Amino acid sequence: MTEQEQILKLREELHQHNYNYYVLNTPTISDRDFDMLMHQLQDLEKLHPEMNDPNSPTQRVGSDLNNEFVTVQHKRPMLSLANTYNKQEVSEFYERVKDGLQGAPFQICCELKFDGLSISLHYKNGILIKAVTRGDGTQGDDVTQNIRTIKTIPLQLPKEGNYPNEFEIRGEVLMPWTSFERLNKQREENEEPLFANPRNAASGTLKSKNSSVVAERGLDAYLYYLLGDNIPGDGHYQNMAAAAKWGFQVSKAMKLADTLEDIYKYIEYWDTERKNLPVATDGIVLKVNSLAQQRSMGMTAKSPRWAIAYKFQAEQAETTLRQVVFQVGRTGAVTPVANMDPIQLSGTQVRRATLHNADILEQLDLHIGDHILVEKGGEIIPKVVGKACPTDSDSQKISFITHCPACGNKLIRYEGEAAHYCPNDMECPPQIVGKIEHFVSRKAMNINSLGTEIIEQYYKQGLIHNANDLYTLKAEQLLNADETNKISVNNILAGIEESKNVPFERVLFAMGIRFVGENAAKSLARYFGSIKRLSTATLEELTQVNGIGDVIAGSIIRYFADERNRNFVNQLEKHGLKMKISQEQQEAKSDRLKDMSIVISGVFTHHSRDEYKEFIEKHGGKNVGSISGKTSFILAGDNMGPSKLEKAQKLGVKIMDETEFLRLIGEE
Numbered sequence: 001m002t003e004q005e006q007i008l009k010l011r012e013e014l015h016q017h018n019y020n021y022y023v024l025n026t027p028t029i030s031d032r033d034f035d036m037l038m039h040q041l042q043d044l045e046k047l048h049p050e051m052n053d054p055n056s057p058t059q060r061v062g063s064d065l066n067n068e069f070v071t072v073q074h075k076r077p078m079l080s081l082a083n084t085y086n087k088q089e090v091s092e093f094y095e096r097v098k099d100g101l102q103g104a105p106f107q108i109c110c111e112l113k114f115d116g117l118s119i120s121l122h123y124k125n126g127i128l129i130k131a132v133t134r135g136d137g138t139q140g141d142d143v144t145q146n147i148r149t150i151k152t153i154p155l156q157l158p159k160e161g162n163y164p165n166e167f168e169i170r171g172e173v174l175m176p177w178t179s180f181e182r183l184n185k186q187r188e189e190n191e192e193p194l195f196a197n198p199r200n201a202a203s204g205t206l207k208s209k210n211s212s213v214v215a216e217r218g219l220d221a222y223l224y225y226l227l228g229d230n231i232p233g234d235g236h237y238q239n240m241a242a243a244a245k246w247g248f249q250v251s252k253a254m255k256l257a258d259t260l261e262d263i264y265k266y267i268e269y270w271d272t273e274r275k276n277l278p279v280a281t282d283g284i285v286l287k288v289n290s291l292a293q294q295r296s297m298g299m300t301a302k303s304p305r306w307a308i309a310y311k312f313q314a315e316q317a318e319t320t321l322r323q324v325v326f327q328v329g330r331t332g333a334v335t336p337v338a339n340m341d342p343i344q345l346s347g348t349q350v351r352r353a354t355l356h357n358a359d360i361l362e363q364l365d366l367h368i369g370d371h372i373l374v375e376k377g378g379e380i381i382p383k384v385v386g387k388a389c390p391t392d393s394d395s396q397k398i399s400f401i402t403h404c405p406a407c408g409n410k411l412i413r414y415e416g417e418a419a420h421y422c423p424n425d426m427e428c429p430p431q432i433v434g435k436i437e438h439f440v441s442r443k444a445m446n447i448n449s450l451g452t453e454i455i456e457q458y459y460k461q462g463l464i465h466n467a468n469d470l471y472t473l474k475a476e477q478l479l480n481a482d483e484t485n486k487i488s489v490n491n492i493l494a495g496i497e498e499s500k501n502v503p504f505e506r507v508l509f510a511m512g513i514r515f516v517g518e519n520a521a522k523s524l525a526r527y528f529g530s531i532k533r534l535s536t537a538t539l540e541e542l543t544q545v546n547g548i549g550d551v552i553a554g555s556i557i558r559y560f561a562d563e564r565n566r567n568f569v570n571q572l573e574k575h576g577l578k579m580k581i582s583q584e585q586q587e588a589k590s591d592r593l594k595d596m597s598i599v600i601s602g603v604f605t606h607h608s609r610d611e612y613k614e615f616i617e618k619h620g621g622k623n624v625g626s627i628s629g630k631t632s633f634i635l636a637g638d639n640m641g642p643s644k645l646e647k648a649q650k651l652g653v654k655i656m657d658e659t660e661f662l663r664l665i666g667e668e
């Protein structure tokens with residue numbers, strides 16, 4: 001067998017293993033063997049760039065090429081569904097179908113309403129050729145690159161499958177709860193804004209310009225609608241069963257109903273059972289099963305007459321409001337929180353719920369003793385959504401505070417922001433404790449012997465006032481503080497001492513400069529090399545760094561403009577914390593690409609795209625996504641996109657191949 005043939009064979013085998021694993025949940029080989037096959041294929045593909053295929057199983061990892069989405073027209077409009085919220089409306093729908101079909105027998109296909117974003121997939125000769133978002137229903141974004149990273153979406157259907165040459169299949173892209181929780185945890189640690197629910201997270205992810213981000217985030221997809229000229233039969237349910245055989249993930253919860261009673265039973269069952277599903281659902285979809293009957297009923301301008309969505313009530317419960325407290329976070333943001341009588345919601349006991357901000361608090365018009373409605377929908381934190389009945393107490397309306405509950409400073413509200421802030425970031429107790437907690441956290445200085453309680457205790461006892469004080473703590477002082485025994489004192493002091501070895505990038509993250517998360521800190525540390533250079537960098541220099549925009553850059557400048565922060569950092573340096581990248585990192589760097597903006601395009605043989613990106617940064621250059629007059633050159637591999645090529649030629653931008661580039665940076 002030639003290597004080219006081996007590539008084709010491996011691709012087919014891996015497609016099948018992917019399907020067995022991700023769709024059928026019954027792998028037939030071990031993960032290790034799977035990885036071995038994948039590596040074999042990767043190696044062979046490297047040797048044969050001419051065999052490049054965007055649908056190869058190796059492409060599931062995505063690429064960090066900036067893909068700009070192209071708007072495409074839908075072949076058939078993507079309609080939405082009319083919503084109903086109660087059984088009465090379901091029964092009215094059922095009657096309308098009966099009337100519309102003039103007494104002919106019919107079945108209703110009941111299915112789950114997945115709460116993600118809809119996608120249209122196009123297949124030709126068994127190969128995924130295009131994936132388009134719903135957009136405005138008539139045109140959407142071409143997100144094929146990103147969709148290719150979703151493991152349950154087949155890139156290629158089995159050769160012998162009995163599917164039409166051309167068809168479209170629609171479904172929902174979702175972020176499973178586990179992926180969602182993992183992502184938000186990561187974002188919390190990196191100080192990035194959290195996604196409110198899996199739908200927003202899935203949507204944000206699918207619109208990402210970088211498909212390797214999509215690949216990491218673990219999206220999933222369920223398909224629920226087959227369209228085309230030659231689809232197998234007249235039954236929607238039967239067609240979806242066929243699609244499942246071709247390799248698509250189709251929900252096992254689909255069921256045919258012969259009567260209205262069957263439909264009610266389905267709704268009741270899934271109203272509770274849905275809580276055990278790995279993905280979010282927000283209702284039930286009812287569809288006339290026969291495609292001929294669907295056609296005879298037709299559509300309105302917005303939605304089909306043959307289908308309807310029944311929406312579940314978000315889980316709500318009623319309780320009594322006992323108190324509203326105002327919490328101050330590490331950044332000084334103030335959040336109103338309701339304390340209430342405990343209630344059960346989505347399987348957990350809830351006694352606190354967020355009231356978000358001043359505007360929402362005002363709208364809710366709350367008084368202590370009010371009967372309030374609390375909801376736990378897709379959101380992570382339960383929220384107060386309203387009052388169950390009008391206020392029946394003479395207590396005063398609760399209004400937002402004007403001064404910090406912890407330190408008494410007047411709160412401020414920045415333009416365009418919903419939150420109020422306490423500006424006293426150096427003296428306000430919860431801000432100080434929050435900052436020290438962040439400083440010692442795992443991804444920062446990783447002093448795990450210091451928990452929240454100990455930090456609070458030491459702060460209250462006047463032992464620590466900021467992170468610098470940790471480095472002057474003495475065993476005698478700690479032994480005097482109650483609840484701390486000798487062993488834990490030794491642990492704490494050892495942990496603090498050890499943190500002096502933490503690399504500069506993590507020290508920078510630990511400082512807690514607003515918006516400087518873990519990744520930004522890493523890029524900044526590598527780019528500037530030392531706190532000295534970073535602290536004197538201009539806005540222009542800062543925005544040269546990959547991933548640093550005006551917001552982060554502005555925040556860094558404000559931070560170092562404040563003398564108190566500069567003193568804080570100087571002291572940390574005196575205590576022996578690392579304020580420069582290591583000698584090794586330093587030696588590896590050069591200025592060969594200083595001030596250059598470089599676009600990476602195409603497929604490479606010697607190094608991965610990520611490695612090239614690192615090279616560029618290491619040598620002082622900037623990797624940018626799109627070609628402009630300012631582009632210094634394009635680092636081009638094979639199969640550079642024709643539009644990029646044309647643009648480069650038009651603007652007279654130099655195109656450099658791998659070998660030339662490696663020579664330029666001295667990494668041959």
Ligand code: IVH
Pocket residue numbers: 079080081082111112113114115116117118119134171172224225285304307309
């Ligand atoms: S069928 C013409 N089936 O709900 C009918 N849609 O409000 C097309 N959705 O845009 C849709 N689960 O994103 C259908 N089992 C399901 C669904 C479903 C979720 C979404 C879909 C659609 C929206 C309509």
